[in-house]
Amino acid sequence: MNTLPEVRDNSQRAQLTIALFWSIILTNIASILLTKQAAAFPNAFSETATGFGTEEIWGIVATLLGLSQVAATFLGSVFFLQWFRRAYFNIREAGIRTQHTDGWAVGAWFIPFLNFVRPYTIMKEVWYGTLQMAGRYRGHTLLRWWWIAYLVHSVTINYESSSAANATDDNSAWALISTFFDIASAILTLIVVRYVHEAEQEASYRLQVGTLGQEEAKAQELLPTQEEY
Numbered sequence: 001m002n003t004l005p006e007v008r009d010n011s012q013r014a015q016l017t018i019a020l021f022w023s024i025i026l027t028n029i030a031s032i033l034l035t036k037q038a039a040a041f042p043n044a045f046s047e048t049a050t051g052f053g054t055e056e057i058w059g060i061v062a063t064l065l066g067l068s069q070v071a072a073t074f075l076g077s078v079f080f081l082q083w084f085r086r087a088y089f090n091i092r093e094a095g096i097r098t099q100h101t102d103g104w105a106v107g108a109w110f111i112p113f114l115n116f117v118r119p120y121t122i123m124k125e126v127w128y129g130t131l132q133m134a135g136r137y138r139g140h141t142l143l144r145w146w147w148i149a150y151l152v153h154s155v156t157i158n159y160e161s162s163s164a165a166n167a168t169d170d171n172s173a174w175a176l177i178s179t180f181f182d183i184a185s186a187i188l189t190l191i192v193v194r195y196v197h198e199a200e201q202e203a204s205y206r207l208q209v210g211t212l213g214q215e216e217a218k219a220q221e222l223l224p225t226q227e228e229y
Contacts (some may be wrong), residue, residue, distance in 0.1 A: 007090040007207070012082035014197035020076035021193070024186045027069045028179050034058075034065060035176070081106050082190065087196060088122060091129030094203075098125050120147045123192070132195050133203035141194075146188040153181035 037058075100122065124140055131137060140185035156178040189205075198210040 007093050007204070008086055009056070009087045009204075010083060010090065010200055011197070013079055013086060014193055014200070016079045017076065017083045017193050018190055018197075020072055020079055021186045023072035023107040023188045024069070025183055025190075026077050027065060027072055027140060028183045030065055030071065032097070032176070032179060034062060035172075076186075080193070081109065083193065084123070087126045087200065090200070091126060092134065094129070094133050097133060098129070101188060116151065116180070123147075127192075127198060130199040130203060133206070134199040135206065136199055136202070138195075146185070146192050149181055149185040149188050153178065153185045156181055 013201060038133060084106040085102050088100075088105040089096065092098050092102065100118075104118065105122050109115050111118070120143070123143055123146075127143055129141055160174040160178045171222075
């Protein structure tokens with residue numbers, strides 16, 4: 001009798017990841033719009049602003065938006081890593097050979113220099129492994145653009161932080177560039193997660209269909225004894 005691979009459901013993690021990355025996109029767009037509006041009110045974020053006027057309102061909105069961005073980015077990263085690790089675990093359990101353990105699907109993101117390459121190679125394994133389970137095939141050009149957008153965003157946000165620390169004049173320009181690539185990276189992440197998630201769902205259905213018509217295993221205690229035979 002065939003045995004099913006011990007794959008685990010990854011739907012909830014995928015859906016939470018998608019929802020949170022939408023939040024990242026929307027809060028970044030709101031940040032750009034707020035920046036444009038603030039340009040029309042030069043004293044919007046002045047520390048000397050008094051009273052509950054336009055300046056104070058803009059300051060409160062900017063603070064709340066900034067906190068929302070931080071929360072969305074943090075939670076989105078957490079759930080993405082959880083989804084990523086389980087997706088990698090599942091292809092191993094399905095009998096597809098992988099180069100690393102599922103722990104590397106998380107750890108590889110935090111090791112300097114290695115995190116420029118290893119997460120991408122693991123994502124390629126997840127991509128092709130999951131599609132193989134679903135009986136699909138698609139090239140990984142999308143993954144290349146996803147990784148390029150992520151790397152560029154990482155570089156620009158580091159430069160933005162450095163510019164802010166040094167109080168350079170081009171900090172606002174780098175902040176806008178960083179926000180743009182953050183949005184691009186989030187959109188591509190959404191597409192990648194959604195496509196792999198659909199393949200995971202299809203692979204799950206294929207596994208379920210594969211069990212139809214098979215004889216259900218009998219409990220050991222219900223099998224006939226030697227005397228009954």
